[in-house]
Amino acid sequence: MRLLTGDARQAVFAPLDDGAGRSAAVVRRLGSAIALGIIEDGEQLPAEQQLAASLNVATVTLREALADLRSRGLVSTRRGRGGGSFVRADDDALAELARGRLAELSTADLRELGDLRVAVGGTSARLAAVRASASELAALRGLVDRVAAARDGSEQRRLEGRYHIALAASTQSVRLTTQEIELQSELGQVLWGSSRSPAEVATDTAAHHAVLDAVEARDAALARDLAEEHLDRVTVRLIEIHIAAVRRGDGPSARGQDR
């Protein structure tokens, strides 16, 4: 197995601190990491005992989570020499997992997540208009162009995540950047649940370019307004999917769970 590298990767295998529903939490953590490409398609996961220890869960809990991921088609297990658990970055399975999470969260949870995105993303756009250099702007444009040209929905989402993180970094603020990275890893659990038509992707990339036009024109107020409008639209879209899913009976109350 390739060595686990990078802060994001370390975070993926860091101990889980949320007590309840630990096997579900493991599924969410690993599912999000697969969606974000932090764990690669085809990559072998650490041995069960090692993985359970680093996540700070019982081996039986980890096995439960791996069984869940296996039934979803996100992990395959090979026996014998050279065997183990291997990641499968299946788009449909990731979408299914994210839709489950979307149904589980409440409208208020999603609104909160959207509010924080607006706070961080709107401020990032405003400060980028003041502080982003010409080369940073060119790199941001390049990322948005790559979103439009990406081969699949997952790749589009990842590149868009990189765009938001790069916009935050161009403000020269480590704190804003860190916040945006955390938001993106949380969004990895839900964004995959909303598939976009090519027209919707075109609308979204046009919105990013409009923000960058305002950044380039050094119009800080406009950059912020446009970024906030776009992020609000994304939140509304997620809330609509959530409500539809719960009304279909995919939500927690339908399974008789108490949140």
Add this chain to the structure above:
Amino acid sequence: MSAARASERVEAQVRAVLDGVVERVLGPVAAVREAALARFEEARSQGVAVRRDDLHALREPLQELLLADDCVPVGLGVIVAPSVVDEQPLFLEWWQRGPGTSPPTRLEVDLNTHSVGFYDYVVAPWYAVPRRTRLQHVVGPYVDVHGTDRYVLTFTQPVLSDDDFLGVAGADVPVGRFESLVLHELGDLPAEVVVVGDDDRVVLSTSSRWLVGSLRHDADSGATPLPGLPWRLLTWPTRH
């Protein structure tokens, strides 16, 4: 003494201060470059590609440099051109000072090209510019996102074997550390100082009118280029 001569003298003093601090960064960078080059050339003389372990061996000189009492950089290492290291499409051997008295640690980054956290160093200016120009370079201040996640200046020199570009040797200096070193050295010199990078970003400033990290688009009449660095210096005497 005329105002013009006083101003020239102050500028010379400010330049001496900046040169002194920069040299304390570029010295270790040159040492890393030479140590890395020796590894590359040893492999080449044996007719084999350099291996990961050959570059892991740099950890000793890197740790030694970082642990020196007067070391200014907090991170040092070599970032290798794609596919130069055997079976490694991308590779870096980079070490960072630990907090307090703890030993230096190796920087681990995500080199999976499809990851949201991919450390895409090939397009980073501190790599791409020395590759193109074959000259040393300084980038920043900037947020080293997906890498050290710090607000730094990165100084790099190309590692060249004959005419082959093998990568860059570099040093990270936190923006705050660079500022406090220069301010300390300037002492009570009666001068205001603003250093601007090639992307029009303020690298250092003694004036609250120009904050570090902000852009300065106006034409810098009277700015002096600093030799060997993509920086320009604005300085003017202050009245007593």
